[in-house]
């Protein structure tokens with residue numbers, strides 16, 4: 001698709017982390033688009049169900065064609081505007097591998113880690129002890145599944161402040177994760193507990209991680 005102007009309309013709800021993916025992508029592309037807020041507190045209108053029969057947000061109308069499912073919407077936008085550099089084209093020399101690495105990272109984050117975080121947050125009302133098992137599972141999944149991918153990520157994503165499709169797909173969930181911790185819905189007491197912090201040297205760990213995950 002050439003860099004001509006396209007008619008873009010995003011059906012969204014600002015509280016939805018999935019729809020948020022499309023907003024991140026569109027912000028990075030820096031293209032004008034029309035926005036329609038879908039009220040999720042009431043049944044979907046007949047008009048909206050014609051756009052997206054699943055009744056979910058986001059839905060993207062692009063030159064009259066509808067694309068749904070946030071991961072597909074974000075990847076579609078990245079492909080439609082290759083000049084934005086969110087992901088290399090599959091025809092680039094390094095493109096297929098970079099695309100595979102990004103897709104695997106995103107898939108791993110969502111299939112192995114996010115569910116545990118959501119489970120821990122869902123147990124918020126039952127107290128910190130009830131959140132512990134899911135929290136431990138989340139940390140274990142990050143250590144086992146995510147960290148090894150970050151170590152090799154730098155040539156493909158995460159190596160600079162420039163967003164790639166990996167951050168487009170995960171950013172809204174990372175925002176929520178940090179906000180849950182900040183506002184005490186998740187893990188705040190745990191990560192402050194002296195048994196947890198007894199061997200913790202934040203500066204040292206961060207310096208080591210910066211070194212380990214630096215662009216080689």
Ligand SMILES: N[C@@H](CCC(=O)N[C@@H](CS)C(=O)NCC(=O)O)C(=O)O
Pocket residue numbers: 013015016017018019040055056057058068069070071
């Ligand atoms: N797999 C979908 C999930 C989208 C989704 O679950 N959206 C929620 C809002 S966050 C929704 O539309 N829910 C409909 C409802 O609440 O009735 C995607 O990635 O686009």
